[in-house]
Amino acid sequence: MGTPYPNPITPSLTRIGWIGIGVMGAAMAARLLSAGYSLTVYARSPSKTLSLQAQGARLASSPHELAQRSDVVFTMVGHPSDVREVVLGSDGLLSGLNPNSVIVDTTSSHPQLARNVFEAAREKGCWAVDAPVSGGDIGARDGKLAIFAGGDGGVVKWLTPLFEILGRATYVGEAGCGQSCKIANQIIVGANLLGLSEGLVFAERAGLDVKQLLEAVRGGAAGSMAMELWGDRVIGRDFRPGGFAEYMVKDLGMGVDVVEEGEDESVVVLPGAGLCKQLFSGMVANGDGKLGGQGLITVIERINGK
Known part of the structure; x- marks a missing residue:
């Protein structure tokens, strides 16, 4: 079991570093500041x-400098290539981390990269946890994110006081498992958003009141967290991003591409995820990649001539 430090995590003892100040990252970092952490x-x-x-918060001039000032560093960047640069680059986090420090990558990234980062961190006498999140900007703001943590179980347990500020963490296995869990999560989210979009487009074409539709179905089998998070936003044409649609293309691609590469004969075929990836790619092609994923309805509307 991992024991990064003999001391528990507390605001007076634990220095936090943060890289990635987007919609999600800024809200998550602000919660740690509000809890009294430096x-x-x-x-x-x-x-x-x-x-x-x-x-x-204090500003560092590089990931290397930030690492030197921190005991636990969170990253919430855009793509696996960004993770690789920020963590493993010549001026990256691992070049500056003190022994027993911990990197917590909350980016939706590739499972193999998470394993590579874990191994590189151990070679430096440090630890790495892949802990991507789900819940969008609302979950980040309210501290209600679902956190999928992969790595050493003892290190994940030690991080509990920080995770509890951000949401609810579930330990899902060794390094890389957090990222695999997030990919599975995105496959489910994509399917839910597609169903929500098609249901609303159908209901409107049938002459139904779409707000009444949501009230009617949300308590039944069609109800979902996707509906609760995004249903009213979709109806109100509020496509402000909690996460960019282009990131859904990335996340679904990491699931679909594993199948396409044929590296593991035990993987399953994912026709639904493949279709969702194509439709989110349609959003990007339409110039809407920076909208939230709930903007998927625009693609269904275009297909239907609206």
Whole structure:
């Protein structure tokens, strides 16, 4: 079992680093600041950190410098390539981390990269946990994210005080398992968003009141967290992102591409995930990749001539 430090995590003892100040990352980092933790932040565009600095965060000039100032570093960046650069690059986190420090990657990334980061961290006498999240901007703001944690079980348990500020963490297995869990989560989310979009388009074409439709079905088998999070937003044409549609293409691709590569004969065929990936790719092709995933309805509307 991992024992990063003999001391428990507390605001007075534990220094937190944060990289990735997007919609999700900024809200998550702000919750740690509000809980009394000292926070050092890094962003390629320092202006993105001004709000956090106003709340007491300090700014580092590089991932290397941030690592030197931190006991636990969270990353919430866009793509696996960003994770690789921020963590494993020549000026990355592993070049500056002190022994027994912990990297917690909350980015939706590739399981094999998570395993590579874990192994590289252990070679440096540090730890790495892959802990992608689900719940969108609302979950990040309210501290109600679902967190899928992979890595050493003892390290994940030690991180509990931080995870509890952000949401509810579930330990799902060794390094890489957190990312695999997130891919499965996105397959389910994509299918739910597609069903919600098609149901609303059908209902409107049939002359139904779509708000009444949601009230009618949300307590039955069609009800879902996707409906609760995004149903009213879709009806109100509120496509502001909790997560970008282009990230759904990335996340679903990491599931579908495993099948396409044929690396493991035990993997299952994912026709639904493949279709959802194509439809979200349609959003990107339409110039809507920076909208929230709930904007998928725009693709279904276009197919239907609206």
